[in-house]
Amino acid sequence: MASQFGLLLRQWRQRAGLSQEALAQRAAVGIRTVRGLETGERTDPRMGTVRALADALELTGAERVELFSAAGRDEPLVVEPVRFDPLHEAVETLKVAVEARWRREEEQRQVHDPVPLPVRWDEAPATWMDSRLNIGADAVLGGRLDQVVEVYRRVGSRRLVVLGRAGAGKTVLTTRFVLDLLGARNPADPVPVIFHLGAWHPGRLGLRDWLAGQLTRDHPFLAAPGPGGGTLAAALVDSQRVLPVLDGFDEIAAGLHRPALNALNTTTLPLLLTSRVDEYRDAVEGTDVLTSAATVVLADLTCDDLADYLPRTTRKTGPGGNAWKPVLDEVRNGGPLAEVLTTPLMVALARRIYSDTPDHDPIALLDFHEPEQIERHLLGSFIPAVYGAHAERVQPWLSHLAVHLTRLGTHDVAWWRFGTSSAVTGLTVGVAVGVADLVLEAVLVGGLVARGVAFAVMIGLVTGVLFGVAHRYVVSRTPIEPVRTRLRLRGRAGRRVWSRGLLGLAFGGAVGAAYGLVRAMAYWLVTPGFEMTAGVLVDVGVFGLVFGFGAGMVFAVVAAMEAPLDVRSAGSPDGLLAANRRAVLGLVGVMVPVFAVFVAGATGVVASGLTALRFVVVWSPTTALALGLVGGIGGGLAYVLSLTAWGQWVVFARIWLPLTGKLPWGMPAFLDDAYRRGVLRRAGAVYQFRHARLQEHFARLP
Structure with a gap:
């Protein structure tokens, strides 16, 4: 039979998400030693072994005392220098952000106006949960809302499933759980963070990677590099400094509940999971219970509850x-x-x-x-x-x-996902570039001429087609997401500079070649006697090279200046939208002048070379600079509207959907007003309907 020492060792090993082999390797002890201590075959561990295991499990002071006591020893007091923890600041910042967010949400939902509705629960049937030996809970797990943290801490495995029918109070419970746990949190405890599981596809992304991605979406500062080479978000998840509160297991896409439960069972992460009863029960019957998890079921409100609440409202x-x-x-x-x-x-x-x-x-x-x-x-x-x-x-x-x-197939009203139509994107890009070119031609030339009008129409058409195709290709590979970076003078250069530079070279070359061809065709249409000679191919090649190298240099400069969004960049929908608008406009502010100056200089060098080869070349610095400005502004507009999240927001939420009457012109004000009225709620960087039942109701309306 396992000793008390063995039970503690196994419990804390599972909490850390380690196998016996992994713990042995981390503690530099034999696997047979770990196995023997857990099974009780070895009952007298050496002092050094106990200390190595405690260090490997990163036990708190009280936990170390308990482990040494179970081994029948007292740990000698060792004064160690304070070590700087690179994740400590991220954890504390995340704690403040999470607590402020959910306190505001609780107030917005009028949970305490005038008093909270009573939310109670009972222990679930034994067939829906793991054995008590694996759970580590001796007492009955019934309770009420103000006891949710106490009940959770009774579960030794720190894994709890909360079931209830639609509208039973699961979201209210998760909010109160987070706030109460943060209020009673020790510095070494993980930060509870609510994740809405409806956005998770277990077949495409592992749980830990998905959690890290959601953290960077809602808290952009966590996209900064972490100590292990990944992001801060990934480091927090891997080191279990985040306690996942997984809300809405039932909202995972149909057919994925069993794979999702299997994926959850591949980890030993402490967690709290909520679900409607039927979806969780079916997943359990088709696979297995959630390993080491206790399960409770929310109870219905009684007549006495209503009599105590409704008259007071x-x-x-x-x-x-x-x-x-x-x-x-x-x-x-x-x-x-x-x-x-x-x-x-x-x-x-x-x-x-x-x-x-x-x-x-x-x-x-x-x-x-x-x-x-x-x-x-x-x-x-x-x-x-x-x-x-x-x-x-x-x-x-x-x-x-x-x-x-x-x-x-989601509940998230994400501002960057209002549409993905390549036709609408291409049309918007073509009109925007054509109008911009027409205005620039009029300003730089001093008025509209037939060649300028023809060129504006043709370049708008070609650019719209090119960037519409590019948009379709990009979206088919991966959805366009908000940027998590800002521009600053001391960014970090690296491999991304070369990869971005090569991407800009290829795409800029294609756009430049098209520009040269369209320019020649515009001359041919409006200039009597103009012939499409071999010189046109030279122009096409020159513009392709100049635009390609110019775009490559711009992309490389931007990549070198990129830095993660700072802590002050809010993870709210409005905050992330504003941060992306600033980032995109800053990108264009860098792109246009750099591109214009490069084109002016590069075309001058090329013109000198062609003149030396006895080609007839018409070139002036003013014309070249104007060419660079036209190309930079047109290319910048096309890139922003078709290949950035903020640009797609402008295309669909600010132009196309209001134009077709499907959404209002003032989308940000509309969403914020719906939030303040309690129709929508905020879940990090996205909105959601106040409840899934409301979304289902509106989706059925004609």
């Missing part, structure tokens, strides 16, 4: 001085309302519609005789109650958002 009076009395009486009689008003979601909707709206009386709920009718009524009345006279105008926009998210 309003000053309206009714029969007996309480506007909610007829409804509460119906609930006590066991009618359809008793079946509906059992989840915090439905109660919150009823409160918003009838307590917070002056001209609505909750007695109207008695007109419905089926639970489904009541739920549809509450979901359908929510927007009119929130928006009042503007509901009819706003509802189609919310419906489009819901349908769009359903098509994408």
